[in-house]
Amino acid sequence: MRSARHHSFRVAVAIAVSTLAGACEAPGDLPDDQLLTSAHFRYHARADTLLDPTIMDRLEAHRTEFDETYGVESGIVDYYRFRDYADLVANSGCPLPCTSGRSVMAFAPLHEHELVHAFMADVGEPAVVVAEGIAQYAACIQPNLALPVDPGQWPAAVSAGQARGDGSNEALYDFGQRLVSWMHGQGPARFVDFYRKGISTSDPALFDVQFQGEWGHRLSEVADAIEGDPYAGSFCPCTAPAIPADGSPASFASGEEYRTLDVTQQSRVVLTNDGAQQVFPVSCASADGFGGNMDPEPTGPTMTVARMSAGHYLVTTPELEAGTATVRQAQAPQDDWSCEAALVAPIHAGATEIILWVTADRALVPASLSDLTWFAIDLDGPHVVSAIAPGTLISCESSCGVAGPQCSDPFNDQGVTVTPQSTGPLLVGVAKSTGEAVDEIGHSVGVRIRPAP
Numbered sequence: 001m002r003s004a005r006h007h008s009f010r011v012a013v014a015i016a017v018s019t020l021a022g023a024c025e026a027p028g029d030l031p032d033d034q035l036l037t038s039a040h041f042r043y044h045a046r047a048d049t050l051l052d053p054t055i056m057d058r059l060e061a062h063r064t065e066f067d068e069t070y071g072v073e074s075g076i077v078d079y080y081r082f083r084d085y086a087d088l089v090a091n092s093g094c095p096l097p098c099t100s101g102r103s104v105m106a107f108a109p110l111h112e113h114e115l116v117h118a119f120m121a122d123v124g125e126p127a128v129v130v131a132e133g134i135a136q137y138a139a140c141i142q143p144n145l146a147l148p149v150d151p152g153q154w155p156a157a158v159s160a161g162q163a164r165g166d167g168s169n170e171a172l173y174d175f176g177q178r179l180v181s182w183m184h185g186q187g188p189a190r191f192v193d194f195y196r197k198g199i200s201t202s203d204p205a206l207f208d209v210q211f212q213g214e215w216g217h218r219l220s221e222v223a224d225a226i227e228g229d230p231y232a233g234s235f236c237p238c239t240a241p242a243i244p245a246d247g248s249p250a251s252f253a254s255g256e257e258y259r260t261l262d263v264t265q266q267s268r269v270v271l272t273n274d275g276a277q278q279v280f281p282v283s284c285a286s287a288d289g290f291g292g293n294m295d296p297e298p299t300g301p302t303m304t305v306a307r308m309s310a311g312h313y314l315v316t317t318p319e320l321e322a323g324t325a326t327v328r329q330a331q332a333p334q335d336d337w338s339c340e341a342a343l344v345a346p347i348h349a350g351a352t353e354i355i356l357w358v359t360a361d362r363a364l365v366p367a368s369l370s371d372l373t374w375f376a377i378d379l380d381g382p383h384v385v386s387a388i389a390p391g392t393l394i395s396c397e398s399s400c401g402v403a404g405p406q407c408s409d410p411f412n413d414q415g416v417t418v419t420p421q422s423t424g425p426l427l428v429g430v431a432k433s434t435g436e437a438v439d440e441i442g443h444s445v446g447v448r449i450r451p452a453p
Contacts, residue, residue, distance in 0.1 A: 028091040030080050030105075045081045055109055058256050061240075062110070066119050066138065069237045070188050074122040075102055077115070082107040109322075110256040112141045126198025127207045128161030133176025134195070137184065140236035140258050141316055143282050145443055146177040148232075154223040155204035177234065178226040183215070184235060229360075232443065238284035238314050243329045249274070251326045258316040260284070261329060263308050266362075268334045268345070271304040271315065274326040278302050278355060278388075280446070281313040298353045298450070305347055306357035307337060307373045339374045339400035339427050346376035346425045349383055349449055356430050356447040363432045363445040369395055372429030379420040382452035385428070386415025392445040393433035398423045408447075417452050 033047035038056040040063055045051055059079070067073050080103065082088040088107050089095060097106035099117035106114055116135040125131070136144045149157050149171050157175035183191045194214045201207055208219045215222070225231075242260045243250040250259050254277045261281055263269060273279050276298045317325055334341070347354060358373045366372050372395060377383075385407045387394060396407035398421055405418045407428060418426060430447050 028093065030091065031082055031087075032080075040076060042076060042078045043081065044078065046083050046087070049081060049083065052109075052253075054253075055256065058110060058253060059115075061257070062112070062115065062141070063119060065140070065237060065239050066116070068239075070119075070138075070192050072119065072123050072192060074119055077118045078103045079115075080105045081109065108255065110141065112139055120195065123192060124196040124198055125200040126195050127158070127201045127210065129158045129172055129176040129179065129202075129207065130195060130198060131176075131200075132161070132173050133178075133180035134191075136173050136177035137180040137234050138236075139234035140238070140240070140314060141256065143236070143314075143316065144173075144177060144234045146174040146181075146232050146234075148227050149175040149178065149223070151220070151223040151227055154219055158204045158207050158219075159202050161202035175223075175226075178231040179222065181231040181233070181235070182222055182226050186215070233283065233285075236284050236314050238312055240314070243271075243315060243327055245329065245331070247328050247330055249326045249328055251324055254317040254323050254325050258314045259327065261313040261315050263310050263313065263331065265310050265333050266335055267308055267331045269304075269306045269308050270330045271306070272328050272330075272352075273302045273304075275323055276300055276302070277317040277323060277325045278353075279304055279315055279317055279325055279327055280355070280357060280444075281306055281308060281315055281359065282444070283359065284312050284314055300351060300353065302353045302355065303347075304355040304357050305375060306359065307334075307362050308359050309361050337373045338370065339397065339429070342374040342376040342427060343400070343425065346378045348378045348380075349451075350380055351451060353451075354449040355388065356428060356449070358430050358445050360444045363430075363443065365434050366393070366431045369397075369429060372431045374427055374429045376425035376427055377449060378425050379418065382417050382419050383449050384415040384417050384452050386448050387446070388448045389444060389446040391433045391443065392447060393429075393431045394447055395429040395431075397427040397429070400427065415448070 031044045031046045034045040034049065034051055036043040036051060036053060036056050038060055041056060041059050043056060082092065082105065084107050088097065088105060092105040094105055097111050097114050099114045102118045102121045104111060104114045104118050113135045116138050117131065120134060136146065153171065154175060157171040160169035160172035183194065198210060211219050238260050240258050240260050241250065242262060252259050269281065271279050271281065278298060315327060356375050362373065385394065387408055394408035396404035398404040404426060406416055407418065408416060428447060430445055432445055
């Protein structure tokens with residue numbers, strides 16, 4: 001059984017997964033009062049939906065990026081945007097957002113998972129685990145982290161495709177994403193060819209025969225290999241515009257597009273956002289550790305202070321937040337993340353909500369407190385400290401080497417309230433926690449520090 005934190009982490013995925021491509025029943029009253037068109041899309045909406053016509057530009061850009069990455073091209077996609085979840089359930093024939101052929105039915109302005117199904121509709125109809133796997137794996141705007149699946153349970157994960165929207169088939173998405181990650185590693189073109197030749201099935205034995213015929217391995221072999229960290233994340237080619245290095249603003253529509261970030265050496269990277277959306281840097285090669293426990297959402301400007309290795313990253317907002325994120329970046333090379341080094345550059349926590357973020361390659365299980373990544377926080381009033389990514393270890397000190405207030409409670413997702421101290425900044429150490437469940441996943445870790453209500 002998954003922990004409450006893992007369950008919370010899966011909220012974005014619960015929104016993002018379909019009932020299964022092509023599983024919709026005969027639709028009822030589809031949105032069609034408003035229609036926007038572009039070269040590759042027809043965008044249908046209710047009369048009372050406030051539409052941003054530039055959504056078509058974002059859809060086209062997203063499709064171009066996907067098509068160029070995978071070498072595919074499908075026909076016109078019909079995107080039916082329902083008013084809300086109740087409207088979707090009542091009139092689409094689907095208990096969750098879904099896709100039938102090249103018709104997407106969702107209530108989010110842009111539903112990345114379902115769009116992948118539509119983009120691949122003319123390629124073929126492979127096994128359900130493959131179709132859902134690529135829809136989870138190819139994710140730039142709403143990245144996914146696949147939890148490990150017991151290698152011996154791969155037949156159950158494949159056959160879970162027979163389930164329909166009752167939450168019993170999460171392993172299908174996790175295993176499918178990891179399996180596609182493995183196949184993608186053999187080359188996108190070869191994966192697409194397998195997709196094209198595949199037979200739609202949820203039968204483990206039949207799929208095993210298909211898989212072995214193409215890849216030369218039994219699924220039992222590959223299931224063991226993909227349990228590891230390298231197969232946990234989703235993938236993005238990261239061709240979107242970069243956030244300028246000079247601190248000038250870069251804006252993007254939350255939940256509908258993303259931006260990129262280049263780090264040339266290990267650095268402390270500060271991302272400030274004028275709006276009320278949390279932004280995170282996520283590896284392009286493996287979109288690991290997208291934050292989980294997002295409630296309550298920020299009410300004002302946010303700042304993410306991150307320990308990041310050299311690399312090419314995407315910057316996006318969690319889940320499907322609305323609005324415009326206007327982000328600025330500042331980078332400072334740093335290789336000393338000790339408590340003493342943190343005191344040199346304290347972070348002021350006023351009305352701005354602060355996220356302390358450590359990317360997956362630096363988020364290690366510490367042998368001692370000196371191995372944590374430390375940040376110094378100047379508090380001007382009571383603040384709430386809480387973990388926002390699964391398996392985050394938080395430690396607080398009043399001064400280096402001196403225990404401070406309790407900063408985290410693994411059984412309290414609402415966080416712990418801390419107050420200013422006479423000894424100076426609050427020192428917050430961040431690392432990956434130990435534990436059977438989280439130790440099996442390579443992911444970033446994060447801490448939220450927000451003004452107390």
